[in-house]
Amino acid sequence: MATALRIAVLRHIRIPVQALEGFRPASASWNLFRGQNRSLSSHGDEHLEREEVVERVLAVVKSFPKLDPSKVAADSHFQKDLGLDSLDGVEIVMALEEEFKLEIPDKEADKIDSCSVAIEYIFNHPMSG
Amino acid sequence: MAASASAMVVTSRAELLSLFRSLLRTASKFSDFNIREYARRRTIDGFRENRHLSDPASVAAAFADGNSQLDIARRQVLVYSLYAPNVKSVMEIKYK
Incomplete structure (x- = not known):
């Protein structure tokens, strides 16, 4: 009974691997963006010329x-x-x-x-x- | 001679410039344009007027007077801030 239920449930549950695949490029570009030399100060990054x-x-x-x-x-x-x-x-x-x-x-x-x-x-x- | 000179209160140049700067800084904090400009003008004129004082006693007197004016100005900045004008003076509008 329990095994049958488990199989029935597992058949309907899918781990969305596709969605994760789609997520990766975005996170890579986010890392690229963070990789730039960004200052953490609050008064603007650009220093006066x-x-x-x-x-x-x-x-x-x-x-x-x-x-x-x-x-x-x-x-x-x-x-x-x-x-x-x-x-x-x-x-x-x-x-x-x-x-x-x-x-x-x-x-x-x-x-x-x-x-x-x-x-x-x-x-x-x-x-x- | 040295003893009498040290007994007298000698007001240093740095102290005077610091008072001048404090008065200007305080003057710039007034919320009302007219009062702000008056306080600034009055500070500059007062220092110019007493520029040629050489006697240490009169310098010390002028310095004490300036300090009491600074106290008044600081208090008045606070009081006037409670009654700040809600429109700017036309003189404050900058055309660029």
Whole structure:
């Protein structure tokens, strides 16, 4: 009785091997996709290009009302080349923070005294966007 | 001489710049455009006005005043945030 039932049941149960076969290519491509170098950070994978950082930093510095935009270059020193004082320097760093959505701690901000240092800092900062 | 100099409260350049930065940071947190811009302008003007102070006592007095203003600004940011305007000022709209 039990054996007959077992045979009857087993006759109707099929393990869907076909379905598994169909599933495989999809999972392979999924693995391929995962195999790419994807970062796990939440703030977007793409890091800013250096040219873009340079361009945006210079645009911010040039928009500072007290200086002549034509004098600003990527290696300009705020105080020596552009004739600004330390207060102006703080204002420029604040404007850069706003532009790149950063919060630069005081110790780091005090070191930013030229366009080149600012570009370097922002380019190397993981959160700059 | 050295003893009297150390007895006096000497406000360092770094402390002053840090106060300046804190005031600007706090100013940028006001929800209302007009107040935000006023606080920013007032900070910059205040520091410019006192730029030529050389006497340590008056520098210390100005520094203390700035710190009390910073406390007020921080409190007011909180108070104003409860009554934040629900429309932006036309000055804030950027055309690109």
